[in-house]
Amino acid sequence: MEFTLEEGRNLSADCPSILLPGLSIGNVGQLAVDLLISSTGAKRVGFLDEPSLLPCVGNDAYGPEPEGVLALPLEAYESPPHALTLIQQRSPVIKGMMVEFAKNLADFVSSIGKKHVIILSSLDSGRMKKIVASSDMQVYYVSSTNNDGNDSDCERLGFKRLEEYDPTQRRWKYLNELAEGKTDHEDEPSFEDELVHDDYYPGLPFAALFSCCKAKGLKVTCLLCYCSEGDNIADSFQLADAACKLLRLTPDKLSGHVEGGWNIPLSWQSVYGPPPDMSLF
Amino acid sequence: MEDVVTESPPPSRFFQEDLDNFATPPPPLPPPLLLLDPKLGPDHIRPPLLIVALSAPSLAVLHRIPHKILIGTLILPETPLAGNSLEPCPRDRSCYIYAVDHRPASAVLVAVQFPVAAERARAVAKSLLGAIQAERVLIFGSIGSQNYRGRLAVDETLAFKLETVEERSGGQPLVQGVDYLPSGSVMDGLGAAVIAECQMRRAKGTLVATWPANGRSTVVPIIRSLLQGLSIDVGASDADDEFDAGWSFSSRYVSDLYT
Numbered sequence: 001m002e003f004t005l006e007e008g009r010n011l012s013a014d015c016p017s018i019l020l021p022g023l024s025i026g027n028v029g030q031l032a033v034d035l036l037i038s039s040t041g042a043k044r045v046g047f048l049d050e051p052s053l054l055p056c057v058g059n060d061a062y063g064p065e066p067e068g069v070l071a072l073p074l075e076a077y078e079s080p081p082h083a084l085t086l087i088q089q090r091s092p093v094i095k096g097m098m099v100e101f102a103k104n105l106a107d108f109v110s111s112i113g114k115k116h117v118i119i120l121s122s123l124d125s126g127r128m129k130k131i132v133a134s135s136d137m138q139v140y141y142v143s144s145t146n147n148d149g150n151d152s153d154c155e156r157l158g159f160k161r162l163e164e165y166d167p168t169q170r171r172w173k174y175l176n177e178l179a180e181g182k183t184d185h186e187d188e189p190s191f192e193d194e195l196v197h198d199d200y201y202p203g204l205p206f207a208a209l210f211s212c213c214k215a216k217g218l219k220v221t222c223l224l225c226y227c228s229e230g231d232n233i234a235d236s237f238q239l240a241d242a243a244c245k246l247l248r249l250t251p252d253k254l255s256g257h258v259e260g261g262w263n264i265p266l267s268w269q270s271v272y273g274p275p276p277d278m279s280l281f
Numbered sequence: 282m283e284d285v286v287t288e289s290p291p292p293s294r295f296f297q298e299d300l301d302n303f304a305t306p307p308p309p310l311p312p313p314l315l316l317l318d319p320k321l322g323p324d325h326i327r328p329p330l331l332i333v334a335l336s337a338p339s340l341a342v343l344h345r346i347p348h349k350i351l352i353g354t355l356i357l358p359e360t361p362l363a364g365n366s367l368e369p370c371p372r373d374r375s376c377y378i379y380a381v382d383h384r385p386a387s388a389v390l391v392a393v394q395f396p397v398a399a400e401r402a403r404a405v406a407k408s409l410l411g412a413i414q415a416e417r418v419l420i421f422g423s424i425g426s427q428n429y430r431g432r433l434a435v436d437e438t439l440a441f442k443l444e445t446v447e448e449r450s451g452g453q454p455l456v457q458g459v460d461y462l463p464s465g466s467v468m469d470g471l472g473a474a475v476i477a478e479c480q481m482r483r484a485k486g487t488l489v490a491t492w493p494a495n496g497r498s499t500v501v502p503i504i505r506s507l508l509q510g511l512s513i514d515v516g517a518s519d520a521d522d523e524f525d526a527g528w529s530f531s532s533r534y535v536s537d538l539y540t
Contacts, residue, residue, distance in 0.1 A: 004481050049481045054399045055474035058467040068461035072477050094400050095299055096306035208302045267465040
């Protein structure tokens, strides 16, 4: 993975935490990172070139006006007032290359001296074992602090440990071995048995990022929410809010403006396509 | 009517298999092979302008440019060459590299006449820009309906551009009179890979995206005008310009079964 600094920019030594999206249902992690970049006023500091990422370019996603600033598939932003670095990923990973991508990203994050990696992602609500009244508002987490994924700070904030994280489970174990370089895809154990419910979670991109960052000795926290495909803007607010809680940031004061609050990215005006053609009616 | 169960998901949605950490990686492919005339001087390897034609209208214009000299080709080993002719032909599944030395402008032209899989686009972009280090790069691509967040009517002609940071901040833009691609819409494929590679190299690059993809009668005049503005001789226009170039047309006729 190559990193090119934007002209006149440098990576700050005062941003120990880094936020990454994990590709997932509803693109919730990516939407949450968009919201946080826009709301913190984070500035782009560089571009990352990764061979396992599909190419994709566009106009400035944040505004307030689209001035033609080229957006690339993988970019690094920083907000020193919030001591925060963010990486936004805009295009998919080549099928079968997710672990490679996660390893390269973990190598990069480690090389720039980050201390805490926070991964934002989502889970398919159709996979929930039990549905309770407040389940759609609950944020789940997995942490590298303890072997079972538990972290007292997250518990104090009201996040719930993802019960399906079990490092002894066959696929979690295999993923850890891939992340640590102890094996490769050619040595994949036979998973010919029908996939069981618990095979879903270690197969997701957030799990690859978590395992690879953990293998580099980084402190990692995954923040997750259940959702369905559709309008996932509300889910992204929930996840971004959870990230702010973990980072001890106040959403109302992120932008530094008197009126505070979230700053909606310019690109969200058309995130679900154009409005319906009213000339039909 | 499309099957709602099996139809492709809308843009930015994933199939579960696309997100699977344990999916089998694709088989490794040999790198693209870029062949340039060994007698080339440095002017052709470091031209003032590199033009990459990806869209059918831009290929049609490029093939009509007079006084161009074939100086090389780019080969993707996985692209079958069956049916290609010995002499450059706009219907071939080939990538031809030409030089135009007609004063006052000189440029290297790349006509990409076969589809480049998204997974290969980065490698092709690196090959091209590694071998041909132009002062400025101009790419002509097509807007994909699945990537555009506004309405696209088949009888409407659109042209947008994207520029690298260095192009935007480097004084007079190469392409004028064309709006930026609206925020929220994206370009993918080889065009995106080439301009992204320009940005990584901090080079001046411009991607012009047009619609409709095969709008030769409406898009060709726009491209001709842009090139004429760069002092490129685009040759005589043909009112009937049914000159079909590029893979999007030729793919209807080309098959490995027929040679």
